[in-house]
Amino acid sequence: MKRIFYLFIFSSFRVLAQTTPATDASNYPPQVNFTSDQDKTNMMKRLGIRAMRPGPSGDEKAPNHANNDEALANPYPNYPDVLTLKNGKKVTTAAQWWKERRPEIVEDFEREVYGRVPKDAPRITWQVKVTDREFMGFTPIIAKQLVGHADNSAYPLLNVNIAMTLVLPANAKGPVPVLMMFAPSTLPAPAQPAKEELEQINEAVKEMLLDKHPELKTIFEKYPAYNLIAAQNYGFNPFAPRPAGDPPAAQQLIAAGWGYVLIDPASIQADNGAGLTKGIIGLANKGQPRKPADWGALRAWAWGASRALDYLASEPMVDIKHIGIEGVSRYGKAALVTMAFDERFAMGLIASSGQGGTKPSRRNFGEALESLTGGAHYWMAGNYMRYAASDADFGSKTANDLPVDSHELIALCAPRLTFISHGIPSQGDANWLDHQGSYMATIAAGPVFKILGVKDLGLSNDYKTEKMPAVNTGILDGRLAWRQHDGGHTDGPNIKYFISWANKFMAPAVAGK
Structure with missing residues (x-):
């Protein structure tokens, strides 16, 4: 019987090989394979840049260490006014924000900072690979592993398959809110x-x-x-010793009646410059290098999250009106970009995101614009490199020449639920992230929340004078929220505060209860 089985499998593969046409690579432009440095040099040539300023070092003992002196932190103290149109006219109504000012800001961020998503970006077809009934703690859950295949018919030399896991409480009485998190796609406790x-x-x-x-x-x-x-025992052992602190975010979400999604950013776009002719960016460009206004990895990860949200709309037990996005560090940047550009996301937990996230580019404290253009240019649009140019066909530019800044990215999330999270430097959430600057940007974003009729942090919007709250003192009364916990480079200590804060605004239709 086994020999018959093996013969059947072999024959099936042989028939498949005979009937599936082979891809003729000569019909398509050959894929370019740059190193990260080669890609950066190529983009500099495209932009007419001959030299760029180096970014500061994160090592405080290095001669070029990043500034940590607040007295030197504001060389460009005046941020672009979030409610002033390019023609100088003040925005005084919600209609003006939606029809005039918001589109201006979106255009500037797309062209100069994060890049544009191609109009013909590949379609994603989702397939459920595994459906498993599991337990998280003592709560029954339904876990699905999915793969989102990008249509590569225009360039079959590349394959992109987005990895995602969806976990929902099995006993919910109705559709539940879901928090999407940038993380590897893994099942929580596979049934054995x-x-x-x-x-x-x-x-x-x-x-x-x-x-x-x-x-x-x-x-x-x-x-x-x-x-x-x-x-194998992946499940919850109630008698096993537990580390100090709160349960993992996934357990807290399920216990609160929420669901969650894990979407793997690496399956969308590689986190390196050599990957820009691969992944979804490479597929859209048919294996060729980017143009200056093309999207970078942050925008690609955000785009992938949006495609995951497309799928969630087909899940009857998902409350599509209450989908959130979460990320820490570089994925905190990606989560904020996701919220800003896709208004279908109802809430965001933006953690320790630094430069390119909530940190103002105009601040000289910790991570700088030059840190990204030097070591992580692939996160951003090519045009972003112009603002670190010291010698170029167009002269030179600095962060003060940027038409937008981080407070305006936060403002694009209004009036939706936006929670800005940080830890403390002594526990590993380093000064590099500029906590004070992040708070200033949150304050400066507030007027847009107000003009749209919802509460921001409930303070003045003078980002130059408002004082950052004490650690573990949350400002959680409005749709814009801030909390700095006493942990490190994580949002774990803030998860429970985020859940209870979001639940207040979703009540009474929370978690299908």
């Missing part, structure tokens, strides 16, 4: 075969091995209790 079923599997595997390798018989006889496939 029962003991008797595992014994059957092991016996069958041994038989197959002995059929091909009879010399193994003496080994199996020597170790009769040995199982080739051992029992």
Whole structure:
């Protein structure tokens, strides 16, 4: 029977190989394979840049260490007015914001900072690979692993398959809110075969091995209790010792009646400059280098999150009106970009995002614009490099020449729920991130929330004078929120505050309860 089975499999592959047409690579432009430095040099040539200012070092002992002196932190103290049109006219109504000012800001961010998504970006087709009934703690859940295949018919030399996991409470009475998180796509506690079923599997595997390798018989006889496939326990053990602190975010979300999504950013676009002719950016460009206004990795990750939201609209147990996006560090940047550009996301937990996220580019504190153009140019549009140019066809530019800044990116999230999270430097959320600057940007974004009829932080919007609250003192009364916890480079200590804060604004239709 086994020989018949193997013959059937072999024949199926042979027929498939005969009927599936091979891709003729000569019909398509060959994929360019740059190193990260080569890609950066190519973009500099496109832009007419001969030299760029180096970014500061994160090592405080280095001669070019980043500034941590607040007295030197504001060389460009005046940020662009979020409610002043380019023609100088003041925005005084919500209609003016939506019809005039917001489109101006979006255009500037797309052209100069994060890049444009191509109008013909590949379509994504989602496929459920695994549906598993599991437990998280004592709560039954339904977990699905999905793959989103990008249409590569225009350039079959590249494949992009987005990895995503969706986890929902099994006993919810109605659709539940969902928090999407940038993270590897993994099942929380894969269901395992029962003991008797595992014994059957092991016996069958041994038989197959002995059929091909009879010399193994003496080994199996020597170790009769040995199982080739051992029992696995991914589940929750209530008696196991637990680390200090709150449960993981996933457990807190499920316990609160929410669902969550894990979307793997690496499956959308590589986190390096050499990957720009691969991934979704490379597929859209048919394997060729980017043009100056093309999207970078941050925008690509955000685009992938939007495609995941497309799928969630088909899930009956997902409350599509209450989908959130979360990320920490570089993925905090990506989460903020996601919120800003896709208004379908109802809430965001933006954690420790630094330059390119909530930190103002005009601040000279910690991470700088030049840090990104030097070491992470691939996160941003090519045009972003112009603002670090010291010698170029157009002269030179600085962060003060940027038409937009981080407070306006936060403002693009209004009036939706936007929670800005940080830890403290002594625990690892380094000065590099510029906590004070992030708070200033949050303050400066407030007028847009107000003009749209919702509460911001509830303070004045004078970002030059408002004082950052004490650690563990949250400002959680409005749709714009701030909390700096006493942990490190994580948003774990703020998850419970985020959930309770968001629930207030979603009540009474929370978690299908």
